[in-house]
Amino acid sequence: MLKFTNEELYEIINILEEKLKLINLDDILEIEVLNPDIASSKYAGNVIRVAGIEYIYRGYKSWVDLSEILFCKMLTPQYLDEQSIKIRLKKLDTQDSFHNSGASKEEKYGVDSVFSNIHKNEEAAFLAPYLKALKNVDVNKRLRILNLGVNSGDEFDIIKKYASNFKNLELVGIDYSASAISQAREKFQDDNVSFLVHDINDLESLKLEKFDLIISV
Numbered sequence: 290m291l292k293f294t295n296e297e298l299y300e301i302i303n304i305l306e307e308k309l310k311l312i313n314l315d316d317i318l319e320i321e322v323l324n325p326d327i328a329s330s331k332y333a334g335n336v337i338r339v340a341g342i343e344y345i346y347r348g349y350k351s352w353v354d355l356s357e358i359l360f361c362k363m364l365t366p367q368y369l370d371e372q373s374i375k376i377r378l379k380k381l382d383t384q385d386s387f388h389n390s391g392a393s394k395e396e397k398y399g400v401d402s403v404f405s406n407i408h409k410n411e412e413a414a415f416l417a418p419y420l421k422a423l424k425n426v427d428v429n430k431r432l433r434i435l436n437l438g439v440n441s442g443d444e445f446d447i448i449k450k451y452a453s454n455f456k457n458l459e460l461v462g463i464d465y466s467a468s469a470i471s472q473a474r475e476k477f478q479d480d481n482v483s484f485l486v487h488d489i490n491d492l493e494s495l496k497l498e499k500f501d502l503i504i505s506v
Contacts, residue, residue: 292321295343305359309380318378325349327372339372352376398440399468409443419447426502429454435500436462437489442473444504445482456481463487
């Protein structure tokens with residue numbers, strides 16, 4: 290098991306990248322690091338001394354971010370002692386991606402694709418900024434909303450929950466995937482919501498009326 294104390298993040302990344310090249314997808318890379326709970330009001334990079342050992346402090350978010358950058362899943366950290374925890378990294382299969390699927394161009398993001406397993410509304414990194422964006426554009430004062438690349442309608446689902454004037458809005462979603470649009474239509478039976486199967490790079494041919502809010506996520 291690797292142990293990091295006062296190594297800079299630059300050095301840690303280089304070491305982990307080399308170690309990850311040597312292990313299989315089923316293997317787990319273990320590293321011992323300072324327990325982030327040992328200190329409060331500390332920022333990544335602060336130097337602290339614990340039991341006579343100098344550490345560079347990093348919170349859990351630093352390790353989660355690093356695992357994502359290294360294309361790894363960070364398993365639940367394990368407590369070793371008051372000052373140390375074990376971080377466990379498991380390599381992700383970068384070939385197992387909707388980008389590498391053999392699906393047609395139209396159905397690369399369809400209901401049978403790997404992409405369909407991604408639920409954006411359950412991802413804090415998507416939902417929190419999206420809610421903030423709805424507030425910033427004052428969606429309650431909008432009339433017509435166009436969503437480009439709507440897929441199965443996750444963004445409309447949030448607008449329906451968030452907007453107090455939802456019933457007065459007209460929402461139109463466009464996507465290239467017929468199966469995704471079919472799923473979206475099943476989810477939304479509202480008279481003010483409609484979906485079109487179309488290439489978003491060719492909107493002129495649809496001759497749509499003017500929208501006061503266009504969403505492209």
